[in-house]
Amino acid sequence: MLKSFDTQLEDCLSDLWRYAWSLTRDRDAADDLLQDCLERALRKRSLWLPVRPLKPWLTTMMLNLYRDDWRRNNRHPLVDLEKAGDIPAPISSAEDRLELQAIWSNVAKLPQEQRDALLLVVSAGLSYAEAAKVLNIPRGTLMSRISRARRKLKSEIDASGLKKIRSIK
């Protein structure tokens, strides 16, 4: 038995916000994007079919919203993480922070289809099946996009010399 709209909504708020953050990389922008998405979801509530899980539906909505309204209107230009004291406290080592800046800026440079695939799984916390459905692609395609994304990120870091700092230390 599927949970109610309200319960499902509550369950996925945190992941939706994290997904919004990973798209915008800014806390205020993530707040705005999530709020826009929730407003749209509440207005369209009657179109949601109770037999379908809510989270993929909302995530799709957020991605569309971001693609159509946000990026086009450049409402919040992508913030460089260097400025952001936004990385949570548990990651405190200077090396990690440097590497993260590099990783996120490389994520921004990934081909869109690879970035979409990666973030839906990593930050929106969707299963492969759900993420594939959001992007309307087969699961195998999704996984190969994720694989290419991770390999690309790894080779960029390998090439950047950041690892060297790490290993000398």
Added chain:
Amino acid sequence: MTNQNAIDVLIQAAIDGQISKSERKQLDNHLDQNPEVFAEYSEMLRQADLLRASIPIPSPEHLLNLRAKAERSAPLKQPMRMAASAALFAVGIALGNFFPVSSFSASSSTSNFAKHAHAAHSLYVTEVLHPVEVAASERDHLQTWLSNRLGAAIIAPKLGDTGFTLIGGRLLPTGNQATALFMYENTNGDRISLLATHGQNDTKQSFRFHEAKDYLTISWRDGPWQYSLVGSLDRDPMGKIAKNIHGQLI
């Protein structure tokens, strides 16, 4: 299993915690025998964990607050947004947006046709074996047949760009007129129907939206033609599809 792609898939699944026990065993075996792959895997795993940990976690109070704000403004903000977007889009679809969503309340012929389209779609959409009379494999035959019966040339629009492909079509009565129904499906299994009839008064009417019982219906008129598009998708893709169809049927 030593196929490179298969191993790659297992590596990603392991990183994302979406790997089964038996797959995990396969992967571990392979990693034991291939230290260079193991090194690669460990490095990707470390980066993935770092990335995941770098995404802030919002407090529950903060989220509830955002949700409450959205609940307060959902019904109010809408007309403002619409007004802003109308300036950006071509007349047709934007005008359609301006009309309040009705539940088939007006008793115009557009609304009657929309009602009919809704009923026809609801009836046939759940048909697994016989959703259509003539399948898409006989597209030419389908178009000729329906054109003859409608008394005017009708084509089944191609919706490839929107992810929908034609399943086929059928002939239906609407009052004493013949109506063509084309049904489409996407890879998610979502189905939409386009209904068209010919011989109404010569008028033009832009998109009207009707929402009722799980389906959204978009109706418009173009000269003697009357169309309705029915499906359970959101307004956003449906409006775009309607616009796409409108463009092809002019």
